[in-house]
Amino acid sequence: MERDKPAWLKATGAPRRPLVSRARSFDPTTPLSLAFVLLLATLVLLPMFWLVVTSFLDDAGRFTLDQYRQFFTDASFLKPLVTTLWTSATVGVLCVAVAAPMGWLVARTDLPGKRLLRILILASFVTPPFLGAFAWVLLGGPNAGLINQWYYALFGLKAFEAAPLLNIFSAGGMVFVMMLYTFPYVFTFVANGLDLVPGELEEASAILGMPAWRTALDVTLPLVTPALLAGYLVAFLQSMTLFGTPAILALPAGIDTMTTKIWSLFQFPPRLGLAAAVSLPLLAITVVLLKAQSTIMGRRGYAVIGGKATATRLLRLGAWKVPALALFAFVLGCSIVLPYGVLLRTAFVKNWSGPMGFENLTLENWRFVFLEFSQTRLALQNTGDIACCRSSRPRPSRFRASSSP
Numbered sequence: 346m347e348r349d350k351p352a353w354l355k356a357t358g359a360p361r362r363p364l365v366s367r368a369r370s371f372d373p374t375t376p377l378s379l380a381f382v383l384l385l386a387t388l389v390l391l392p393m394f395w396l397v398v399t400s401f402l403d404d405a406g407r408f409t410l411d412q413y414r415q416f417f418t419d420a421s422f423l424k425p426l427v428t429t430l431w432t433s434a435t436v437g438v439l440c441v442a443v444a445a446p447m448g449w450l451v452a453r454t455d456l457p458g459k460r461l462l463r464i465l466i467l468a469s470f471v472t473p474p475f476l477g478a479f480a481w482v483l484l485g486g487p488n489a490g491l492i493n494q495w496y497y498a499l500f501g502l503k504a505f506e507a508a509p510l511l512n513i514f515s516a517g518g519m520v521f522v523m524m525l526y527t528f529p530y531v532f533t534f535v536a537n538g539l540d541l542v543p544g545e546l547e548e549a550s551a552i553l554g555m556p557a558w559r560t561a562l563d564v565t566l567p568l569v570t571p572a573l574l575a576g577y578l579v580a581f582l583q584s585m586t587l588f589g590t591p592a593i594l595a596l597p598a599g600i601d602t603m604t605t606k607i608w609s610l611f612q613f614p615p616r617l618g619l620a621a622a623v624s625l626p627l628l629a630i631t632v633v634l635l636k637a638q639s640t641i642m643g644r645r646g647y648a649v650i651g652g653k654a655t656a657t658r659l660l661r662l663g664a665w666k667v668p669a670l671a672l673f674a675f676v677l678g679c680s681i682v683l684p685y686g687v688l689l690r691t692a693f694v695k696n697w698s699g700p701m702g703f704e705n706l707t708l709e710n711w712r713f714v715f716l717e718f719s720q721t722r723l724a725l726q727n728t729g730d731i732a733c734c735r736s737s738r739p740r741p742s743r744f745r746a747s748s749s750p
Contacts, residue, residue: 393628400621412622422623425601429585430630432516432602436523436584437577443676444528445573448535449565450669453547455659457666462673463536469680470529475589477526480684482593483691485513489698491687519594523584525680530583531576538572539565544657557660571642578638582631603627 403409416422450456451463484491487509496510497503512518546568550560566573588604596605603623610620662669691697694705714721 396621396624396628399618400625402618404618409618412619415619416622416626421601422606425603425606426626428516428600429603429627432520432523432591433581433584435520436527437581439520439524440528440531440580441573441577443524443672444531444576445535445569447528447673447676448532448539449561450662450672451532452536452539453544453565453657453660454662454669456662456669458670462677465673465677465681466529466532469526469677470533472526472680472684473589474523474526474587475593476688477680477684478522478590478593480688481513481518481522483687483697484683485511485518487512487514491698494698514594514598516595516598516600519591519600521679522594523587523590525676526590527580527583528676528680530579531573534572534576534579535569538569542568547660548658574638574642578634581634585627585630 400412401408401410403411447466451459456462482490485493487493488504490509490511490513492511493504493509497507500507513522542565546564547560550564551557555563586604588608591600591602591605592608595602601609603626607620607624610616610623690701692710693707694701695707695709696705699705
C-alpha cells in the first residue's frame with residue numbers, strides 16, 4: 346500500500362506533455378527539417394541497415410542463418426553476453442549507489458568546496474576510460490602494481506610469493522574501474538535534477554516534523570526518480586559498449602565481453618557476418634531498455650505544484666561533513682588523483698616499478714616520445730582532426746602505420 350503523501354508531492358496521472366520548444370521547432374515539411382531527417386537516416390539508420398543485412402550473409406554473399414545459429418548455440422558467445430549483462434547491471438547499481446548521494450550532497454547541503462568537487466567530477470568524466478584502466482594496471486597489478494608494492498613492503502612480503510592485496514585483472518577490477526569513469530553520468534543527472542526541484546518542498550516537510558532521512562525518501566527521492574532511471578540507463582549502456590577497459594583488464598584474465606568478442610572476430614581471418622550477428626543483441630538490448638524506460642516514465646507524469654521559486658535552504662551537515670568529504674575523497678582519489686599521479690610518476694622514471702629516487706628519474710621518456718617517435722606527430726594531428734571534425738576525405742599517408750620508430 347502506498348504511503349500517504351501530500352497532494353503536491355504525488356505524481357500526476359496524466360501523460361507527460363511534450364516540450365513546447367520541440368513542437369515549435371520541428372516541422373517535417375520544411376527543407377531544414379527534411380535535411381536533418383536525411384542526415385540522421387544516413388548517419389544512424391543506414392549503418393544499422395547494413396549491419397542487419399551483413400548478419401544474414403555468408404562469405405560468398407549468400408543468405409544464411411548460420412551466424413545466428415552459432416551465436417545462440419556456442420557457449421563461447423553466450424558466456425560473454427552473460428558477462429556483459431552482469432557487468433553492466435552491476436556498474437549501473439554501483440554508480441547509482443555512489444553518485445546519487447554525491448549529487449544530493451552537492452545540491453542540497455552546505456558541503457564545503459562544492460565548486461571544486463564539481464570540477465574534479467568533470468575531470469573524471471572527460472578522462473578516457475581506457476586511460477584510467479591503464480593507470481590502474483600500474484596501481485593494481487598483482488605483482489608490480491604500486492599499491493601491491495606498498496603492501497608487500499609494509500608487511501615484509503615478497504612479490505610472486507605472497508597473494509597480492511589487489512588484482513585488477515579480474516571481473517571485480519573491471520567493474521570497479523568502469524564505475525570510476527561512469528558515475529559522473531549519474532551524478533550529473535541527479536545533481537541537475539535536484540537543482541530544478543524547488544527547495545521549499547523539503548522545507549515544508551521539515552516544518553511538518555519529518556526527519557531528514559524521511560524527507561529524502563518521501564520527498565526528494567520520488568522527485569528525482571526520472572533522473573535516477575536515466576542515469577542508471579546511461580551507466581548501463583556506457584558499460585555495455587566499453588571496449589578499452591575490458592580489453593586491458595579482462596582479457597588478460599581470460600574474461601571476454603561482447604565488445605572484446607566482436608573485436609576478436611575482426612582479426613585475421615575476419616568473420617564480418619558473424620561479427621554483425623553478435624553485435625545485434627547489443628542493439629536489441631539498447632532498444633528494449635529505452636522502450637522500458639519510456640514505458641515506466643510514461644505511465645505517470647512528474648509535476649511540482651507550487652508558488653514562486655525561492656532560494657534553496659541548504660541542509661547543515663554538522664559532524665556529517667567528515668564522512669561526506671571522505672566519500673568524495675575516496676571516489677575522486679581513485680578516479681583522478683591516484684591514476685593521474687601514477688601516470689605522471691611513470692613518465693619521469695626509468696623503471697616504473699622501481700623506487701622513486703634520484704637515480705631512477707629521467708626525461709628520456711619525454712624525449713623519445715616527442716623527438717624520436719615519428720608516430721607522435723601523426724597521432725596528435727589525427728586526434729586534432731577527428732576532434733575538430735576537419736577530416737573531410739581519407740588520408741592514407743597520414744593514417745598508415747610506420748615501420749620506423
